[in-house]
Amino acid sequence: MENSVLKFGGTSVGDFDKIREIAVSLRDRAILGEKLIVVVSAMGGTTDELLSNVKSLSPAPKDDHIALLVTTGEQQTISYLSIVLENLGVKTKAMTGFQAGIKTFGSHMKSRISGVDKACLLSALQENDVLVVAGFQGVNEQNEITALGRGGSDTTAVAIAASCGMPCEIYTDVDGVYATDPRVYEQAKRIYSISYDEMMEMSALGAGVLETRSIEIAKNHSIPLYLGKTLSEEEGTWIMQETKVLERKAVIGAALDEDIIHATIFEPRAESTLIFDLFKKFDEESINVDMISQMSGSKGFQLSFTVKDAESVRLDQIFAETRLFHPDMSLTMETGYCKVSIIGSGMRDMSGVASTAFMALNDSGIRFYQTTTSEISISYVVDKEHGKGAVESLAAAFDL
Amino acid sequence: MENSVLKFGGTSVGDFDKIREIAVSLRDRAILGEKLIVVVSAMGGTTDELLSNVKSLSPAPKDDHIALLVTTGEQQTISYLSIVLENLGVKTKAMTGFQAGIKTFGSHMKSRISGVDKACLLSALQENDVLVVAGFQGVNEQNEITALGRGGSDTTAVAIAASCGMPCEIYTDVDGVYATDPRVYEQAKRIYSISYDEMMEMSALGAGVLETRSIEIAKNHSIPLYLGKTLSEEEGTWIMQETKVLERKAVIGAALDEDIIHATIFEPRAESTLIFDLFKKFDEESINVDMISQMSGSKGFQLSFTVKDAESVRLDQIFAETRLFHPDMSLTMETGYCKVSIIGSGMRDMSGVASTAFMALNDSGIRFYQTTTSEISISYVVDKEHGKGAVESLAAAFDL
Numbered sequence: 117m118e119n120s121v122l123k124f125g126g127t128s129v130g131d132f133d134k135i136r137e138i139a140v141s142l143r144d145r146a147i148l149g150e151k152l153i154v155v156v157s158a159m160g161g162t163t164d165e166l167l168s169n170v171k172s173l174s175p176a177p178k179d180d181h182i183a184l185l186v187t188t189g190e191q192q193t194i195s196y197l198s199i200v201l202e203n204l205g206v207k208t209k210a211m212t213g214f215q216a217g218i219k220t221f222g223s224h225m226k227s228r229i230s231g232v233d234k235a236c237l238l239s240a241l242q243e244n245d246v247l248v249v250a251g252f253q254g255v256n257e258q259n260e261i262t263a264l265g266r267g268g269s270d271t272t273a274v275a276i277a278a279s280c281g282m283p284c285e286i287y288t289d290v291d292g293v294y295a296t297d298p299r300v301y302e303q304a305k306r307i308y309s310i311s312y313d314e315m316m317e318m319s320a321l322g323a324g325v326l327e328t329r330s331i332e333i334a335k336n337h338s339i340p341l342y343l344g345k346t347l348s349e350e351e352g353t354w355i356m357q358e359t360k361v362l363e364r365k366a367v368i369g370a371a372l373d374e375d376i377i378h379a380t381i382f383e384p385r386a387e388s389t390l391i392f393d394l395f396k397k398f399d400e401e402s403i404n405v406d407m408i409s410q411m412s413g414s415k416g417f418q419l420s421f422t423v424k425d426a427e428s429v430r431l432d433q434i435f436a437e438t439r440l441f442h443p444d445m446s447l448t449m450e451t452g453y454c455k456v457s458i459i460g461s462g463m464r465d466m467s468g469v470a471s472t473a474f475m476a477l478n479d480s481g482i483r484f485y486q487t488t489t490s491e492i493s494i495s496y497v498v499d500k501e502h503g504k505g506a507v508e509s510l511a512a513a514f515d516l
Numbered sequence: 517m518e519n520s521v522l523k524f525g526g527t528s529v530g531d532f533d534k535i536r537e538i539a540v541s542l543r544d545r546a547i548l549g550e551k552l553i554v555v556v557s558a559m560g561g562t563t564d565e566l567l568s569n570v571k572s573l574s575p576a577p578k579d580d581h582i583a584l585l586v587t588t589g590e591q592q593t594i595s596y597l598s599i600v601l602e603n604l605g606v607k608t609k610a611m612t613g614f615q616a617g618i619k620t621f622g623s624h625m626k627s628r629i630s631g632v633d634k635a636c637l638l639s640a641l642q643e644n645d646v647l648v649v650a651g652f653q654g655v656n657e658q659n660e661i662t663a664l665g666r667g668g669s670d671t672t673a674v675a676i677a678a679s680c681g682m683p684c685e686i687y688t689d690v691d692g693v694y695a696t697d698p699r700v701y702e703q704a705k706r707i708y709s710i711s712y713d714e715m716m717e718m719s720a721l722g723a724g725v726l727e728t729r730s731i732e733i734a735k736n737h738s739i740p741l742y743l744g745k746t747l748s749e750e751e752g753t754w755i756m757q758e759t760k761v762l763e764r765k766a767v768i769g770a771a772l773d774e775d776i777i778h779a780t781i782f783e784p785r786a787e788s789t790l791i792f793d794l795f796k797k798f799d800e801e802s803i804n805v806d807m808i809s810q811m812s813g814s815k816g817f818q819l820s821f822t823v824k825d826a827e828s829v830r831l832d833q834i835f836a837e838t839r840l841f842h843p844d845m846s847l848t849m850e851t852g853y854c855k856v857s858i859i860g861s862g863m864r865d866m867s868g869v870a871s872t873a874f875m876a877l878n879d880s881g882i883r884f885y886q887t888t889t890s891e892i893s894i895s896y897v898v899d900k901e902h903g904k905g906a907v908e909s910l911a912a913a914f915d916l
Contacts, residue, residue, distance in 0.1 A: 132569070132573060169596065170596075170599060172532065173532060173596060173600050174599045174600060174602065174603035175603070177599045177602070177603070178598075178599070178602050180610075181595050181598045181599045181602065181608075181610055182595070182599070184594065184595045184598075184610050185591075185592055185596070185599075187591075188588035188591045188592050188595075191584060191585075191587075191588045191591070192566070192585055192588050194584070195581050195582070195588075196569065196570075196573060196585070198581045198584075199574045199577045199578070199581045199585075200573050200574060202574065202577070202581065203573065203577070208581075210581055210584050212584070212661070214614065215659055259615055260615070261612070261615075
């Protein structure tokens, strides 16, 4: 019987009834001889309550003290779940981040995992049926408790799975990965297996079910990742090595990223430092620039890219500063666009994907302003009001 | 400027307003150049709330899981207090039990401290004005989080003070140690300085302000202990080496222990194993037997002792079992008594204490049924209705 890592998020452990139901399902697996490492978040609402207390105490609290406070949330969940499991006759050990040897680096409220104490976990698992580990937390080199950044508990689970060489099942309130967002395209099909690269591309392009970082760790250690709905009989999605995905399709999914700005810059010079000057500032301001197309010729230098709508003010400021050194730069910056993408590792060796996609958009009378491609994806900038229609026609064309 | 360890209990940090007030008082001391290690308990009520959750989840939860849960209470207090202190401009580091290197042994909910990481604390204190340490908790050799037994946070504070060689100030809702309980004798005087031995004797004899264990640690390391009221201007009590106590009195205090059983056993044999058989059982049942008087002669063997009223059922059972092997044992077991004690290390070298005490009781017409003495105390068994009168006459005789 294989050992597994399971992760349950905050809503899955939102109250004691839910904790009891999860405990019963874990007991049923333990009875069959499985050994499980279960990663849990703070009970839904706990973290917000603690943070609101902090707000009442200080206008500018320090991150290390906040991290120390909020991590009590997961410590309480692991205690409660362990108490219920033991009551069901399951031999259980609860472990905080420091006890499980989750080593972190970086800022206290957005730390990243540098290592996991595999020996400690495996030896504890030998003596117990279930280990319950606090997600979202670890200790840094100074022995200070830190909270992980976005997707925290997922990363804890995947890092433990990678380190111990176990598959990792992540349970949330969605029942798997869909070929495209069912809110955009009702007939969207669920994907039962997908490769790491495709899933990373889908996450990066807006299908935000899992943080890219978690998928990357799983890929690097060839750990199968499962994504499914908590306590559901429905089959979710396995994310795995490309060669193990049985059903190969040229295009596996489509993603829609709404509310983007499309900017085009032109400078009438053959040799320009504009691109360096701009991207240095983007980098300093941590602005995420996407869909970069660049052309230069004898007439000058042209650059198109997209950013999220929310960045418009900071972008204005950067352009104003840049214009001081590039006075003859001309600029169009337009809102009201969205980005539609198709993803599939089959694109690598199946021909005709691009032409099928262009044709589908054309047949629906949807105009696209810019196109970029990666090895396993194609993205189009279209008018915002055509975003949904574009996804529908692409999903129909590729049977998503 | 001397460094100090301070301890605030659960009611002292019962709400955010109180935490703010304590933070201001710490800030005021830090401004004067003091470096402080502050030990705090869980906010009043928190532990009870967590334990009631446990009760709803399992009829027989395991101690290690309960300890893991309740220790989140102190972790939250240290976070909150540190956030407020930083907001007041005080450089603060918060430390849980494991971070402060509080090593423990024994059962998870009643563990004892085996050591403290002095180097870690002192180096953290160099870089900060105030260290805020979670009381009541530590980690055992298996790296498991444990809660300390009775008087937990006091022990944490005293153990840190002893290890770092600093005086220890313990703040509660009483304003010091009184010569006798002011609820029994209204005119009772506060004691401003008392020796370790006297304080231990007073604690053991029923003046339950501090656990004997804490005083013992302080004594072994010659650490001055202060006991005072939180945020009060009133001077409390210093507990210190006998040679440093300025005001020497023959008797420093009187204690009243109500609701005791007085038992007398007789066996008409010159050589009896009764005492061994009985005390073996007392020991097995962890029954605390007090005021033991034993006489034996040609007529037989006689033993008197007292126990708390609450033990009467278990005592009955032990006597019934013992009688099987000692059929001619006769027994009187009477309730309705109390124990009155006077304490003072001056008894060692000041004469006339016993006679003054006997006289005082006699003058008040109070009959006593048994008397025992230790090096620095005398205890009397009197009728329950005379307990208060006995304390009053002794307090008046010794100017307490």
